[in-house]
Amino acid sequence: MYCTNCGHQLEQDDRFCRSCGGSQFPQPRTPGSDPVEQLHHVLPVGAPLMALLAGYLGLFSVLILPAPFAIIAGIVGLRQIKTGPHKYGTLRCWTGIVMGGIFTALVPVLLIIS
Numbered sequence: 001m002y003c004t005n006c007g008h009q010l011e012q013d014d015r016f017c018r019s020c021g022g023s024q025f026p027q028p029r030t031p032g033s034d035p036v037e038q039l040h041h042v043l044p045v046g047a048p049l050m051a052l053l054a055g056y057l058g059l060f061s062v063l064i065l066p067a068p069f070a071i072i073a074g075i076v077g078l079r080q081i082k083t084g085p086h087k088y089g090t091l092r093c094w095t096g097i098v099m100g101g102i103f104t105a106l107v108p109v110l111l112i113i114s
């Protein structure tokens, strides 16, 4: 193995680099210790903008007008999550797609009724 800090070659069980003294313990990532991981349920952290947009448009789809935009934002958001560095926001995208879909489907019904 090699030093994670300077790239110096190390023995298998070296705890510190002989060259630069850097610690060779990879930071253990316990689930839930990442502040971003904890926050993302509450705050729009780590989600692409489109996912947020989809989530909010999905909620506002009850007003019918934002419904088609919620679907579009949801699809674009999902693609961004797939291809980009974003980890979260899938649920928000689906909120937009599902809510937008339901209320877009209601438009012709409302037109017929009125």
Ligand SMILES: [Zn+2]
Pocket: 003, 004, 005, 006, 007, 008, 017, 018, 019, 020, 021, 022
């Ligand atoms: Zn080193």
